[in-house]
Amino acid sequence: MNKVKTTGFSKTLLALIALLLGVLAGAGGFYLIGLTPRKNLGEELTKKTSQIQGLRLKLDSLQNLLPQVSQLSNQHETLMRKILQTDAVDELLALGKEVGGKWQVHSFNDIYILRDNYVFLKVDDGHIPAAALLYIMDVEDLSTWKVLWEDYE
Numbered sequence: 001m002n003k004v005k006t007t008g009f010s011k012t013l014l015a016l017i018a019l020l021l022g023v024l025a026g027a028g029g030f031y032l033i034g035l036t037p038r039k040n041l042g043e044e045l046t047k048k049t050s051q052i053q054g055l056r057l058k059l060d061s062l063q064n065l066l067p068q069v070s071q072l073s074n075q076h077e078t079l080m081r082k083i084l085q086t087d088a089v090d091e092l093l094a095l096g097k098e099v100g101g102k103w104q105v106h107s108f109n110d111i112y113i114l115r116d117n118y119v120f121l122k123v124d125d126g127h128i129p130a131a132a133l134l135y136i137m138d139v140e141d142l143s144t145w146k147v148l149w150e151d152y153e
Helices: 009-035 041-084 086-092
Strands: 111-113 118-124 129-136 145-152
Touching: 041 086, 041 111, 041 118, 086 129
Parallel strands: none
Antiparallel strands: 111 118, 118 129, 129 145
16 A cells, blocks of 8 residues: 655645735735725814813813812801701701601701702601701801791691
């Protein structure tokens, strides 16, 4: 029996053909990419630069307001802490006390600070839900707090 000896020549030839096809496909892809129309990069860069400048102006204006907002937030924090004191709200509200509980606000989420010193509260006495609208002249002085409206279910 005569055996035919196979060499690695055919495998090498196939590898070279595959490599050549890969290079041709890549070159063809780059050629096609080069043919596709592109937007004017200068116009796009100018547009993006203009947007960035607009955003910088907005940021600068917000940074100028930051000291004012921090002053307001300190007053609001003081107000909210005062409202969350159990006796403060109970002393103000003249709602009925049929069950004998104390009117109180349980969470910051139940306090709505409106404009011009008006505050809306969700309160309860442990049994009955209620609400009140207050006008607050001085956060520190409870005697300046006026109940404009109150009601319960």
